[in-house]
Amino acid sequence: MNKKYRLFILFIPLMIFVVGCVFLFKGLYTDPQKLESVLVGKRVPDFTLQSLYDPAKQYDASIFKGKKMLLNVWATWCPTCYAEHGFLNNLANNGIYIVGMNYKDSRIKAIRWLNELHDPYKISLFDEDGMLGLDLGVYGAPETFFIDSKGVIRYRHIGNLDEVIWRSKLEKIFNEME
Amino acid sequence: MKKLMLIIVVLSSFYSICSSAAIDSFRFDNIAQEDAFHHLTHVLRCPKCQNQNIADSNAPLAKDLRTKTYDLILQGKSEDQILKYMTDRFGNFILYDPPMTIATIFLWLGPLFFIILGFSFLFVQAKKHNKKEPPLEAQDALRLQRILSEDTVETKQKEGRK
Numbered sequence: 619m620n621k622k623y624r625l626f627i628l629f630i631p632l633m634i635f636v637v638g639c640v641f642l643f644k645g646l647y648t649d650p651q652k653l654e655s656v657l658v659g660k661r662v663p664d665f666t667l668q669s670l671y672d673p674a675k676q677y678d679a680s681i682f683k684g685k686k687m688l689l690n691v692w693a694t695w696c697p698t699c700y701a702e703h704g705f706l707n708n709l710a711n712n713g714i715y716i717v718g719m720n721y722k723d724s725r726i727k728a729i730r731w732l733n734e735l736h737d738p739y740k741i742s743l744f745d746e747d748g749m750l751g752l753d754l755g756v757y758g759a760p761e762t763f764f765i766d767s768k769g770v771i772r773y774r775h776i777g778n779l780d781e782v783i784w785r786s787k788l789e790k791i792f793n794e795m796e
Numbered sequence: 797m798k799k800l801m802l803i804i805v806v807l808s809s810f811y812s813i814c815s816s817a818a819i820d821s822f823r824f825d826n827i828a829q830e831d832a833f834h835h836l837t838h839v840l841r842c843p844k845c846q847n848q849n850i851a852d853s854n855a856p857l858a859k860d861l862r863t864k865t866y867d868l869i870l871q872g873k874s875e876d877q878i879l880k881y882m883t884d885r886f887g888n889f890i891l892y893d894p895p896m897t898i899a900t901i902f903l904w905l906g907p908l909f910f911i912i913l914g915f916s917f918l919f920v921q922a923k924k925h926n927k928k929e930p931p932l933e934a935q936d937a938l939r940l941q942r943i944l945s946e947d948t949v950e951t952k953q954k955e956g957r958k
Contacts (some may be wrong), residue, residue, distance in 0.1 A: 656883070
């Protein structure tokens with residue numbers, strides 16, 4: 619009994635070491651730039667924003683109702699947005715409803731971008747001063763929000779959206795939304 | 797006279813006007829508001845450039861957050877309300893001083909745990925040390941006495957040789 623107990627004591631440092639290793643090893647593969655969104659499970663905050671194309675046309679939070687959709691935050695100053703744009707076009711062609719939010723950008727540049735690269739967005743919001751972005755907790759572009767038919771945010775994807783990550787993870791999340 | 801001038805020049809070189817890193821101008825109604833702004837921008841962390849507070853950071857997002865903080869202060873919101881506004885959007889990450897939650901409880905209990913562990917180890921050791929050995933049996937005591945006396949004789953002999 620005593621021997622077993624001493625053996626146990628002897629292995630405590632090793633156990634602490636192993637736990638520490640697991641903890642640090644996990645740290646190697648998590649990106650500290652990716653933050654959890656606190657808005658998951660909450661409604662899209664209220665807003666009134668102009669349409670990107672037409673300053674006279676205004677939208678509010680009621681556009682996020684009736685069907686599940688993606689809200690893609692993008693800007694012309696963001697290289698990753700350029701990289702993922704082709705894939706957004708693919709998604710749109712496959713019938714996925716995407717709302718675009720042009721974030722802290724210039725209207726002229728943004729319209730030119732959409733004309734040149736094709737416009738995958740059913741609705742384009744223009745968030746010039748980034749205040750809806752702030753309400754959504756956006757801290758960079760691109761970010762893509764998964765919104766269900768009741769207007770509740772279910773998931774937030776940060777960074778590049780491409781075929782690989784869509785197939786492996788995001789498609790499932792999108793399909794499981796109501 | 798020349799000396800005095802020299803002293804003044806040298807002394808003035810040590811003096812500098814404190815300038816803040818971020819260059820925007822905010823006007824406040826009173827000093828309390830300005831203090832609140834100063835405090836808040838130093839305790840809020842920039843989500844984009846993660847090791848700077850929003851007062852230090854030049855990221856556009858930090859600028860937005862400063863502007864928002866300023867607006868909220870002018871609206872008469874208290875510091876707690878503004879901190880809540882920020883955590884409602886960006887999570888606890890935005891606070892440099894994390895609240896006590898299940899995920900962070902180790903920060904408080906961890907040190908306590910190790911202190912208790914250390915003291916209990918010391919306590920157990922001290923108790924072991926204090927434990928008195930059972931008195932020797934008569935035979936053993938005699939043997940010990942003999943050995944000890946032999947030993948002293950030997951050492952004395954050795955010393956004598958020297």
